[in-house]
Amino acid sequence: MHKNPGVPAMLALAGLAALAACKVNTSEIEASIKTTMKDSKVPLAQLSCPADMPAKVGSTYECTGATEEGEKVLFKVDPSDSLGAANWVLLGKIVEGAEVERSVTAELEKQVAGKPVTIKCAMTMFVFNTGDQFLCDAKVDGADMVVALDATNDEGGYNWELKAKT
Numbered sequence: 001m002h003k004n005p006g007v008p009a010m011l012a013l014a015g016l017a018a019l020a021a022c023k024v025n026t027s028e029i030e031a032s033i034k035t036t037m038k039d040s041k042v043p044l045a046q047l048s049c050p051a052d053m054p055a056k057v058g059s060t061y062e063c064t065g066a067t068e069e070g071e072k073v074l075f076k077v078d079p080s081d082s083l084g085a086a087n088w089v090l091l092g093k094i095v096e097g098a099e100v101e102r103s104v105t106a107e108l109e110k111q112v113a114g115k116p117v118t119i120k121c122a123m124t125m126f127v128f129n130t131g132d133q134f135l136c137d138a139k140v141d142g143a144d145m146v147v148a149l150d151a152t153n154d155e156g157g158y159n160w161e162l163k164a165k166t
Contacts, residue, residue: 024053024061024079024086033063033075033088040094042125043068055079055086063088069123092129093156097121101136104147104160108140115141128156138162 026049037044049063056079063075074091101119108117121136128151138145144165149158 022055022082022084024055024077024084026051026053029053029063029077029086029088033065037065037067037073037090040125042073042094042127044073045070049075049077053077053079053086055082055084057082067125067127069125071123071127073127074129090127092127092132092151092154095126095128095156095158097124097126097136100126100149100158104136104138104149107160108138108147108162112140117141119147128158129154137165 030047030049033049034044034047044065045068047063047065050061053059053061059079061077063077065073065075067073075088076091077086077088079086101121105117105119108119109115116139118139119136120138121134123134126132126134126149130151130153132151134149134151136147136149138147140162146163146165148161148163150160151158
């Protein structure tokens with residue numbers, strides 16, 4: 001009796017392929033994140049997701065990155081089925097630098113009673129996460145100052161404080 005050793009080998013390879021298919025496709029997730037962030041005007045200079053993300057519903061994985069302006073960002077990846085599909089979400093809120101400038105300028109102008117105020121943030125877009133701190137340049141009545149922004153939540157809320165430039 002002669003057996004074909006190729007059949008068990010092919011079954012073993014099919015089993016390995018099925019196991020490989022039960023992982024989240026890291027390159028697809030990274031491509032999706034990069035495209036969406038670029039479309040949101042926050043292009044990424046760097047992004048790293050775990051190479052091995054089993055597609056187990058209920059699992060959570062993190063991808064880390066940095067914007068082109070140097071801000072660190074974090075993404076949560078959740079497998080949505082056992083076949084490798086997954087959803088991801090940016091942790092934090094994207095806030096336009098120009099909006100921060102307008103808001104702080106309006107509040108500060110009320111405090112300084114008509115003195116000229118200029119606020120300029122170096123970053124065009126922020127990703128606010130609770131506890132993050134950012135600095136913007138300020139000029140109040142000709143004096144160089146700094147506005148310190150403290151993110152109070154992950155939804156774009158912040159407090160600010162005017163400080164002397166050191």
